[in-house]
Amino acid sequence: MAAYNKFDDFVEQLCLKKHELNADLVKIFLSNELPLVADTIKTDIADIAAGNGYTAGGDDVTNTLSVSGGTVTMVAVDVVFTASGGTIGPFQYVVAYNDTLAGPVDALISWWDRGAALTLQDGESFTVDFQGNKIFDLS
Template sequence: MPTVQIFNSFKEAVAEGVHDLGADSLKFMLTNVAPSLSNTVKADLTEISAGNGYTAGGIAVTVSSSAQTGGTYSLALDSATFTASGGSFAEFRYIVLYNDTAGSDELIGFLDYGAGYTLTDGNTFVLTAGTFLTNA
């Protein structure tokens, strides 16, 4: 899995009570435009077009664990699957995690797959379950 990049504003938002990662609704959205670590909210990004199985705003993510042990916090997410149907998704390279419960859809982090990817009709793209961030 690619390395997770955490948006600069995330730690401040946690300190100010914007996020409750164990209870809030989190989503993955797709973009082909490189996010900047200085972006703060979903509206700062250019999402791929909705259609062919991709819904504007992305897909909900299930949190499997939001806990700290010995002073180290970890956020673990269940696998998430995007499926193209009726045609291909627009090309994407970045998968962005954001907080859909927070008032302005505050950003958390993103994955860079290193090259554009087109999900073709009938195929799936699976983000494997695991720890998304540690020591936030």
């Protein structure tokens, strides 16, 4: 997977105890709009069109936290998007957000840039591969 990029507001919201990342529903969605570090909520970035195997708002990463030696790791499972009955995309960015949080609603966490736009053809899959099942470390 491409390099992790955090949204500036995520750090502030984390320090204000807005995120409970061991229990909150964290999702990833696909976008073809460049995320900006100053973006704060999901509606700041356009989601790709729903359909053909892609659900608006993206998919759950089944997140948990792991603690070891003073480091907290946000753990997630890989997510697979498969085009069925047509195409998905184009998209270039994978964006993570907190779907549980009510204030701010759908607060952004991070994004990854795959380097170029991709359109999945019918039957093709794209796997969001969190290396070592890790979204980020906090120490």
